[in-house]
Amino acid sequence: MSRIGETTLEIDLNALAHNYSYLKSMILPETKFLAVVKAFAYGSDMVAIAKKLESLGVDYFAVAYAKEGVLLRDAGIERPILVLHPQPAHLDCLIDRCLEPSLYSKNILNQFLKTAQQKKQEAYPVHIKFNTGLNRLGFGENEVDFILKELEQRSEVKIKSIFSHLAASEDPREKEFSKAQITSFEKIAERISQKLNYKTLRHIVNTSGIINYPEAQFEMVRSGIGLYGYGNDAEIDSKLKPIATLKTIISQIHHIKPNETVGYNRAYKSDRSKTTATLPLGHADGIGRQYGNGRGYVLIHGKKAPIIGNVCMDMIMVDIDGIDCKEGDEVLVFGQQNSAEVFASSANTISYEILTAISQRVKRIITGT
Structure with missing residues (x-):
């Protein structure tokens, strides 16, 4: 079972200290x-x-x-x-x-x-x-x-x-x-x-x-x-550490038959037998509809799981074909791996937008000292 049990935004204060120190090193002491x-x-x-x-x-x-x-x-x-x-x-x-x-x-x-x-x-x-x-x-x-x-x-x-x-x-x-x-x-x-x-x-x-x-x-x-943790430049990004990691879990797994549809407006139609997972976060949590229909993806055990169908208010569905996982397993939306900039770019937007969009109903967990 996942350690988190719910959707969380982990905030790493050690990463924040690293970024502050790096940026301070770029300016004069005074x-x-x-x-x-x-x-x-x-x-x-x-x-x-x-x-x-x-x-x-x-x-x-x-x-x-x-x-x-x-x-x-x-x-x-x-x-x-x-x-x-x-x-x-x-x-x-x-x-x-x-x-x-x-x-x-x-x-x-x-x-x-x-x-x-x-x-x-x-x-x-x-x-x-x-x-x-x-x-x-x-x-x-x-x-x-x-x-x-x-x-x-x-x-x-x-x-x-x-x-x-x-x-x-x-x-x-x-x-x-x-x-x-x-x-x-x-x-x-x-x-x-x-x-x-x-x-x-x-x-x-x-x-x-x-x-x-x-x-x-x-x-x-x-x-x-x-x-x-973001510097608007790939080289600078490599020297900074994203402080926020958005995680969730698999609520339910579905086995979809050929020609079955997924989600509102039947936006996704399967061309073959497929396995999907439903996750407890949606556009009310900051994951906008622009990430749906194959544009955005999450990571499950390090493997990409594309978001399929329309993003719902409280849920998204992802394609987990080829991923060995079960209900309750942890899902990474963005963080040190799959950065917010990468996640945002899938919907033709920027890290600022996805970071500031994360709803206050998502539990914050502070790590580091």
């Missing part, structure tokens, strides 16, 4: 390291990951929304936490929990200044986000004077960092574009530093940027996917 732990730490366990990284000496955390930062504060995390996409409705609790907002537009800047004034703040740390080409969030270069004018007479806030985001740092074909972004960011940062009587942190590189643009590490770097 460069600060910001760990991105948004989206439940890329689908793993935000609190366990943050506590481990804090013990390893990480300098900063980043989350997407204020409620994620609140979760970390409630768990006892003390390091500074940057909220990348704060919403006006959450600015009060953001200040109450000592979370640091990214100010990316005139609206959010003015809303935060108003809230900080109401709450009688002095020199509250904020981060100014600039858009240098991703065209997602951020002030434009032409808004530098506006920002400085708004802040020069205000004591409620103090700029902790100036940052931007590379659009294609993992793509060597976009090297010219990435370098142009870095140059644009340097010009913006220089204009601001000339007006301020204090120094700020600067950061623009993400995981792939750490690797491909080390000259742009400035005072701080950010890493998300790299911490979880």
Whole structure:
């Protein structure tokens, strides 16, 4: 019988420590390291990951929304936490929990200044986000004077960092574009530093940027996917260790006759006698319908078992012809073997998506120390 008895996501803290150490080795000793732990730490366990990284000496955390930062504060995390996409409705609790907002537009800047004034703040740390080409969030270069004018007479806030985001740092074909972004960011940062009587942190590189643009590490770097074991490059992937392993079990085995169908809409029709296994996970657990009908596969005793038919809400069916297995046996969906990147590529998507899609109803098991 399987050791697990149910669908689980194992999270290896030793692998996390390995990845952190590797990424730290790519930057200068004095460069600060910001760990991105948004989206439940890329689908793993935000609190366990943050506590481990804090013990390893990480300098900063980043989350997407204020409620994620609140979760970390409630768990006892003390390091500074940057909220990348704060919403006006959450600015009060953001200040109450000592979370640091990214100010990316005139609206959010003015809303935060108003809230900080109401709450009688002095020199509250904020981060100014600039858009240098991703065209997602951020002030434009032409808004530098506006920002400085708004802040020069205000004591409620103090700029902790100036940052931007590379659009294609993992793509060597976009090297010219990435370098142009870095140059644009340097010009913006220089204009601001000339007006301020204090120094700020600067950061623009993400995981792939750490690797491909080390000259742009400035005072701080950010890493998300790299911490979880993926580097957007096969060579880098070989030096990292996936921290998450998704496992399940065989619930039932069926012996299908020729011309019988499997699953909803009779999407799979057998051309011969076949043996299938039903597994207790489906699109409600993060395995989307795009993995069905022979595109995705799992490993049973090291052998590939293609997903057949449509993925159900709570179950998938796999072809186990030629695999010696029984009900209750362990099934590997992704992990160190059959990585999330490989699994995701079968459905023409990326590791980020499958990792962050794993439902919170899937039991998390923390391993390592």
